[in-house]
Amino acid sequence: MKYPASLVALIRELSRLPGIGPKSAQRLAFHLFEQPREDIERLAGALLEAKRELQMCKQCFNVTDRELCDVCTDTGRDRAQICVVEEPGDVIAIERSGEFRGLYHVLHGAISPMNGVSPEKLYIKPLLTRLQQNELKPEDHEVILATSTTVEGEATSLYLQRLLEPLGVMVSRIAYGLPVGGALEYADEVTLGRALAGRQRVTR
């Protein structure tokens, strides 16, 4: 039995999405086949519309549908703090925590020589320009390195630290420790070691 060409094409395109293997792509394609035409048109329309409308913020490289993103144009935010993250999704995660009132800088990846991601492929140079051409002096900034705690995230963090220190920027790294709500016995030894080393005094 030969599959219809349009089905093969749809399965191929779906399986290019991250986290969707050939089996899931096939299941998705058959699911879509069962849906009303309006639903498919709405999905296809949303894809094209998003690609047409969305762009990177000219200052922080977050996702936006304007020149500058909502965070960068918000006059209530602390312009001295810049939180550096890997992906636009990380901005949303940090915003949701409600603990940060500064600005962001999205690198769009992490340094990974194994995957051919060199520092030049990330938005690192614009961060340096941003710090140097800002109304505030570099030394009046705090740059918070909030890259992942993976090997790539750590390498990126270290790379940025070495690059920013000579500018006189105050650089910090988000804390390592136990995830909130986690049982201590399930924490791995590295996390536990870091959590102990980073302990904070609670009595005066």
Place this chain on the structure above:
Amino acid sequence: MKYPASLVALIRELSRLPGIGPKSAQRLAFHLFEQPREDIERLAGALLEAKRELQMCKQCFNVTDRELCDVCTDTGRDRAQICVVEEPGDVIAIERSGEFRGLYHVLHGAISPMNGVSPEKLYIKPLLTRLQQNELKPEDHEVILATSTTVEGEATSLYLQRLLEPLGVMVSRIAYGLPVGGALEYADEVTLGRALAGRQRVTR
């Protein structure tokens, strides 16, 4: 921070897909944002093209891009055997086994009162019509019930069995037993019981 409207719309449409929750939808949307425009247009195009081209086979309700599917038009196949499955994906799975040379009938679901799927919502009536209006008499057919071994699949199988027996059709159910390559000790007791009950003599 407000998300751009086109991003919200894309995340909403993606999270309607089966097995994709709000978090995966967000991750997918950001991934798509990073892709070149051609890739997005190809995906959207494949969706619309598949919806335009694909239809159900008039005879067996398999997915096809013509009136009748490749299996139904294949003159080399045994027209006396009809294998009843729940979904078009099941046809592909059975074809891949290479063990079946008859025709199919796709129900497009399984009876599930809990989810509001009554027998009338499945392609059961066309199966009866097909058996009665065929060049072969009903009693010359073997109908192989290859629905899932879930509660819904079993209910559907039992329902069909009761419906088909009065027509004089020979009805069979695919075998229950140990999956090939599985260790016996990992098999659940129901499967093991069925495997023992369905044992087959290997010496004469």
